Amino acid sequence: MATKLPAIASLSAADVLVANEPTWLQTWRQAALATFKTLDVPYWRRTDLQAFDYAAMQLSAEASPFTIGANAPTGVVVMPLAQAVREHPAIVQAHLGSAVVASVSTYAAINAATWRDGWFVYVPKNVETDVPLHLIQGFGEGNTLMTRNLVVLERGAHLTLVEQFSGDGGPNSNAVSELILGDGATLKYTGMQTWGANVRHVGHVVAKVGNDATIEWVAINTGAAHQHIEAETNLVGNGSRVDWMAATVASDGQRLLTAPWLRHVGRSTEAHMDFKTVVKGSGYATFDGMIKIEGGSTDTITRLEEHALHLSPQARSDSVPGLKIDTNNVQKAGHASTSGEVDEEQLFYMQARGIPKSEAVHMIVMGFFEPVLDRIPLESLREQVTAAIAARI
Amino acid sequence: MSSELVIKNLHANIGDKEILKGVNLTVKPGTIHAIMGPNGSGKSTLSNTIMGHPSYTVTAGEVWYKGQNILELDVDKRAKLGLFLAFQYPVSIPGVTVANFLRAAINGHRAVEGKDTRETQIPMAQYRKDIREKMAALGVDEAFARRYLNDGFSGGEKKRIEILQMSMLKPSMAIMDETDSGLDIDALKVVSQGVNTLVQDNSEMGVLVITHYQRLLNYIKPHVVSVMMEGRIVREGGPELALELEERGYDFIREEVFGNGN
Numbered sequence: 001m002a003t004k005l006p007a008i009a010s011l012s013a014a015d016v017l018v019a020n021e022p023t024w025l026q027t028w029r030q031a032a033l034a035t036f037k038t039l040d041v042p043y044w045r046r047t048d049l050q051a052f053d054y055a056a057m058q059l060s061a062e063a064s065p066f067t068i069g070a071n072a073p074t075g076v077v078v079m080p081l082a083q084a085v086r087e088h089p090a091i092v093q094a095h096l097g098s099a100v101v102a103s104v105s106t107y108a109a110i111n112a113a114t115w116r117d118g119w120f121v122y123v124p125k126n127v128e129t130d131v132p133l134h135l136i137q138g139f140g141e142g143n144t145l146m147t148r149n150l151v152v153l154e155r156g157a158h159l160t161l162v163e164q165f166s167g168d169g170g171p172n173s174n175a176v177s178e179l180i181l182g183d184g185a186t187l188k189y190t191g192m193q194t195w196g197a198n199v200r201h202v203g204h205v206v207a208k209v210g211n212d213a214t215i216e217w218v219a220i221n222t223g224a225a226h227q228h229i230e231a232e233t234n235l236v237g238n239g240s241r242v243d244w245m246a247a248t249v250a251s252d253g254q255r256l257l258t259a260p261w262l263r264h265v266g267r268s269t270e271a272h273m274d275f276k277t278v279v280k281g282s283g284y285a286t287f288d289g290m291i292k293i294e295g296g297s298t299d300t301i302t303r304l305e306e307h308a309l310h311l312s313p314q315a316r317s318d319s320v321p322g323l324k325i326d327t328n329n330v331q332k333a334g335h336a337s338t339s340g341e342v343d344e345e346q347l348f349y350m351q352a353r354g355i356p357k358s359e360a361v362h363m364i365v366m367g368f369f370e371p372v373l374d375r376i377p378l379e380s381l382r383e384q385v386t387a388a389i390a391a392r393i
Numbered sequence: 394m395s396s397e398l399v400i401k402n403l404h405a406n407i408g409d410k411e412i413l414k415g416v417n418l419t420v421k422p423g424t425i426h427a428i429m430g431p432n433g434s435g436k437s438t439l440s441n442t443i444m445g446h447p448s449y450t451v452t453a454g455e456v457w458y459k460g461q462n463i464l465e466l467d468v469d470k471r472a473k474l475g476l477f478l479a480f481q482y483p484v485s486i487p488g489v490t491v492a493n494f495l496r497a498a499i500n501g502h503r504a505v506e507g508k509d510t511r512e513t514q515i516p517m518a519q520y521r522k523d524i525r526e527k528m529a530a531l532g533v534d535e536a537f538a539r540r541y542l543n544d545g546f547s548g549g550e551k552k553r554i555e556i557l558q559m560s561m562l563k564p565s566m567a568i569m570d571e572t573d574s575g576l577d578i579d580a581l582k583v584v585s586q587g588v589n590t591l592v593q594d595n596s597e598m599g600v601l602v603i604t605h606y607q608r609l610l611n612y613i614k615p616h617v618v619s620v621m622m623e624g625r626i627v628r629e630g631g632p633e634l635a636l637e638l639e640e641r642g643y644d645f646i647r648e649e650v651f652g653n654g655n
Contacts, residue, residue: 344447345484351468352444352478353494353558354501360469363497367488367541 004142005059008110016113018082024093025085032102032112042105044228046286046318047257051200051226052107057144057172064117064140064147069164070378073131076159077122081150084120091122095152099178099206105230107202111176115148118176123157125182132160132188132377139169149177153185155210160188160377165223168196173224179207181215183237188216190376194388195223197253203229211237211266218375219246220385221256222392232261235269235297246275247372250283250315251392257286262304264297271301276372277308278365279315280393290322291333298329308339309368311361311393365393396422396459396475398443398566398599403454405442411452412438414624420566420599425592427602427610429635430621431643436603437481439621440570444478445471458566473502477564479555481571485543491554492538495561496520502562527560531587548575556587563591566599573609585612607639620646 006015016029041049063080072078077088084092102112119135139145153159163177173195181187193201201224207215221227233242242262250256262271277285287306308317319337342364350360369389376382398420405413412435420426430436442449443456445468455462463471486494500514515523528535533553543551552572559567569588573581589612592598602613610618610632618635620628622643627650628634638646 343484346486348444348446348468349480349484350486350494350498352472352480353498353562354469354472355497356469356501356504357467359497359501363489363494364486367486370488 005061005114008054008057008059011114018116021085022089028097029113032109035102036106036109036113039103039106039109042107046288046320047228048226048255052172052202052228054106054110058142059114059144059146060140060142061116062141064138064145066117066119066135066137069134069136069162069381070132072133073129073159075124075127075129076133077120078133078135079120081118081120081148082116084122084150088120088122091152092120092150095178095180096150097178099180099208099234100176100204104204107174108176108204111146111148111174111204115146115176117145118148118150121149121151121159121161123153123159123185125154126156128158130158130160132162134162134164134378134381136164136166138167139173143170144172144174145170147173147175149175150180151178151187152180153182153187155182156184157182158186162190162192162377162381164192164194165201166192166194168198170195171198171200171225173199173201175201175203177203177205179205179215181207181209181213183211183213185210185213187214188377190218190220192220192385193223193227193229194220194385197223197225199224200226201228203227203231205229206232206234207242208234209237209240209242212239213237214241214243216375217242217244218372219258220376221246221248221258222385222389224256225254227256227258229258230261231258232263233271234263234265235271236263236265238266239268240266241270242272244271244273245372245375247369247389248275248277248285249389249392250277250279250285252281252283255284257288259288261289262291262302264291264293264300264302266297268299269297269301271303273304273306274371275306276369277306277317278311278368278393279308279317280311282314284316286318286320288318288320290324293325293327293330293333295326297327300327300330301332302330303332303334305336307337307368309365310339310341311365362390362393366390396565396597396599397457398601399457400443401455401457403439403442403456404452405438406450406452407438407448412449412624413442416454416621416624416626418619418626420601422565422597422599424617425600425602425613425615426617426619427604427615427635428619428621428626429604429607429638432605434621435624436605436621437570440478440568440601440603443568444468444476469501475565477559477562477567479559479567479569479572481574483543483551483555485541485546487541487544489542490539491542492524494542495524495558498558498562523561527557530590531557531560532583533557549577549580552576552580552584556584560587560591563595565595565597566601567591568601568603569613570603571605572602573604573606581609581612585609588613607635610635622647622650
């Protein structure tokens with residue numbers, strides 16, 4: 001069997017079929033391929049789409065390595081999605097593509113058509129666990145990785161999950177993660193893009209949050225040369241909530257973009273977003289966010305904070321926050337944004353206590369990230385990430 | 394090396410505006426020296442300029458301490474020389490705990506050029522013991538050690554933390570910039586007691602107390618009182634000068650120095 005698929009532009013309907021997959025999935029893949037062929041490349045004007053050119057992508061027909069980094073919690077189903085298709089077909093079929101639809105972009109479409117990699121995490125009804133599950137995805141053969149992760153929490157389930165992209169290779173990564181939270185479920189989710197320095201990463205990550213369900217989302221973006229992540233929290237359930245934090249570090253040569261969408265759909269939904277960015281050298285980071293409060297969403301509470309620190313004059317950060325309100329019953333909506341160099345008064349204060357300037361800057365920056373890094377569930381991982389960020393500042 | 398703080402003909406600007414217009418002042422070791430003056434006289438500019446705040450530009454003059462013109466030193470080097478500025482408005486540093494901040498400050502003081510910081514830094518056990526003792530002495534709850542520095546602290550709490558830092562860093566020359574502002578009488582007593590204890594423990598310590606009101610000087614008793622007006626020291630006297638100012642206000646000095654214009 002060939003380990004490489006034809007070039008993406010010339011993929012045929014037969015090329016996307018995977019041996020022994022059920023008919024519904026074959027049909028689903030072929031429909032996604034057809035969608036891919038009808039779509040134009042997305043209009044992402046702050047992203048250099050040359051970096052994500054399909055012509056350069058070569059898919060592997062084999063799965064790429066992924067590891068479970070910590071002891072998996074009991075009562076939770078964890079396996080490659082390809083295996084789950086056979087072993088848990090009803091659950092997979094019910095949810096696959098329900099959060100990230102193929103038509104949302106060419107990248108989502110081609111991912112749906114060709115994915116080989118990714119994991120399936122399933123927490124049955126009312127199963128609660130505090131043991132964090134840490135999944136690490138690396139590159140395998142071919143220069144392009146298409147991961148597809150499906151995380152399903154049934155009613156009342158609790159899970160702490162870390163999804164991490166790590167290592168060198170590729171350099172193309174096109175990832176989809178779907179996070180489905182049933183009523184009353186709680187997901188503590190840490191998504192980490194810590195790829196090696198040459199990687200180009202496109203991501204679609206969407207959480208659908210049920211009635212009275214809660215997601216605590218921590219995004220860590222420190223790796224890759226180029227990143228474009230379309231992230232969405234869809235507060236579809238009444239009383240659903242999100243606590244959404246991010247730490248992004250873009251240093252020399254990195255262009256890291258996050259486009260978080262927050263949708264308030266249900267009644268009495270609540271969201272707190274706190275996105276922190278540090279740019280250094282010629283690094284460039286973009287926050288391109290949108291908060292949408294739909295007409296049926298009443299008693300809504302939403303708060304967005306986004307702050308960027310510039311550690312060198314050439315470093316750039318763009319912030320494009322948007323807010324659309326289609327209801328006249330918002331309880332609270334707030335936004336705070338800052339961008340600039342390290343505060344002169346803080347530096348003076350620290351130096352006046354005998355702390356050298358370079359160390360003072362270091363402490364201020366690490367303090368800036370502290371509330372985000374503090375949420376990383378595994379202590380060893382938290383220390384590792386903290387040290388990795390500290391080493392780059 | 395003289396541990397007198399000697400300020401000679403100091404001129405400093407904010408932007409294009411001259412605030413200090415030739416300050417001459419000597420603070421002797423073992424002396425509590427008060428500077429009093431009306432609002433806008435340049436008192437805070439003086440303390441910030443001595444410490445090296447980047448918003449103030451020195452256009453002329455010198456500040457000597459321990460054999461060096463400290464205006465040539467980086468801010469942290471001035472601190473290492475033994476200078477300490479107790480801030481009027483201490484800034485908050487979110488994400489940096491009081492304990493970590495203070496440990497970095499102590500290690501900054503202990504650092505020796507060319508030596509590995511692991512050799513010079515304070516042993517953790519000793520640090521913990523020290524901070525606990527000092528917090529207890531100042532009536533600061535131990536929980537503050539884990540809080541982010543000045544983040545959400547009340548005015549009184551911030552000032553206590555300033556004094557906590559001072560008592561840990563043991564400066565040889567402390568500048569108290571309007572330490573009494575925003576303090577109620579109880580906090581004022583605690584803060585003053587902290588300063589007095591330090592002075593008792595180190596008979597060579599100099600203290601420059603900058604204040605608008607005489608009230609603080611009831612608790613931190615000065616040996617020398619200087620009056621600052623319009624960017625200059627215009628009068629120097631003993632503790633009785635502070636009482637006279639309290640009684641008569643600043644106008645009589647203004648009239649004596651600048652004439653009453655009538």
